[in-house]
Amino acid sequence: MSVHGLRVLRGLGRNYVRYFPGALGKRELARKYLAPQLREHSVRGGVRTRFGARFLVDSEDLIQRHLYLFGVWEPHLTHWLRQRLKSGDVFVDVGANVGYFSVLGSSLVGGDGSVVAVEASPAFHRRLLRHAHMNRCSNLRAVNAAVSDKDETLKFIQASSRNTGATSTVPYSGPAESEFEVDAHPLTELLSQAEIERARVIKIDVEGAEGAAVRGLSSALHRLRQDAEVVVEVTPERMRALGDSPDELLRTFVDRGFHAYRLINDYDPGSYPSAMRRPQPPRRRSKPITEEMDLVFSRIDAEWLT
Numbered sequence: 001m002s003v004h005g006l007r008v009l010r011g012l013g014r015n016y017v018r019y020f021p022g023a024l025g026k027r028e029l030a031r032k033y034l035a036p037q038l039r040e041h042s043v044r045g046g047v048r049t050r051f052g053a054r055f056l057v058d059s060e061d062l063i064q065r066h067l068y069l070f071g072v073w074e075p076h077l078t079h080w081l082r083q084r085l086k087s088g089d090v091f092v093d094v095g096a097n098v099g100y101f102s103v104l105g106s107s108l109v110g111g112d113g114s115v116v117a118v119e120a121s122p123a124f125h126r127r128l129l130r131h132a133h134m135n136r137c138s139n140l141r142a143v144n145a146a147v148s149d150k151d152e153t154l155k156f157i158q159a160s161s162r163n164t165g166a167t168s169t170v171p172y173s174g175p176a177e178s179e180f181e182v183d184a185h186p187l188t189e190l191l192s193q194a195e196i197e198r199a200r201v202i203k204i205d206v207e208g209a210e211g212a213a214v215r216g217l218s219s220a221l222h223r224l225r226q227d228a229e230v231v232v233e234v235t236p237e238r239m240r241a242l243g244d245s246p247d248e249l250l251r252t253f254v255d256r257g258f259h260a261y262r263l264i265n266d267y268d269p270g271s272y273p274s275a276m277r278r279p280q281p282p283r284r285r286s287k288p289i290t291e292e293m294d295l296v297f298s299r300i301d302a303e304w305l306t
Contacts, residue, residue: 031270079279146184186216208238
């Protein structure tokens with residue numbers, strides 16, 4: 001089949017999994033054909049998300065490929081944030097990447113609210129600023145910095161352009177596509193007192209550095225509003241590589257009156273069609289953390305965080 005023919009088929013398949021009702025064949029089509037094609041034969045251009053925002057994407061990258069294909073990234077978290085964030089709230093997005101959740105949060109909190117988007121990578125920070133401008137996010141403050149439990153300079157490694165979201169400070173012995181250094185500070189220094197006290201949701205996705213990020217916030221947890229919730233992507237293996245422990249992170253929140261809930265986070269493109277139709281709320285988590293997962297910490301005491 002010609003290159004043009006493949007593009008036509010790819011476009012038809014994308015339209016089917018993204019726009020048509022039902023689930024017939026979508027799982028296997030997305031997993032076995034569309035995602036591999038978009039990874040190996042990159043598509044670059046503008047897309048609209050399911051909530052109407054505009055982004056510039058390169059489908060070679062995991063996050064941007066899902067945005068192009070489905071118009072959404074992490075559908076369970078996206079749905080939960082749309083339930084949580086209201087007009088006038090403050091949303092803190094730590095590890096903002098190209099700004100998907102930051103732009104979503106900006107639309108939800110409105111002109112009376114605000115978003116603080118913290119991103120370590122200078123390149124991602126520039127993309128974030130561009131997307132904020134494209135979507136007229138006048139309530140968004142972008143910070144080009146890393147987070148830690150002290151003031152320091154950190155070295156980041158991007159192993160592959162196929163998953164830029166995995167850029168990390170975790171030691172890596174293989175070939176790297178790029179490296180950069182950036183100043184790091186505790187969240188209590190990067191956020192103003194008003195932003196801390198008004199924050200409704202703080203999202204932390206820092207690829208193994210969540211131990212230091214949470215320690216840098218821990219002294220301010222008692223200052224958060226009563227209904228404030230903190231979402232942390234916990235990666236035990238990467239944490240241990242940096243000398244941290246998921247158990248310590250859990251204790252930090254539990255000792256301050258928070259309960260842990262697991263939010264489904266599946267990067268398999270085959271899981272997206274059903275997740276977009278039936279997103280699931282976070283469920284109470286009492287077992288030890290042995291694998292990568294998104295945890296929501298909340299003062300609400302329940303089985304499901306609805």
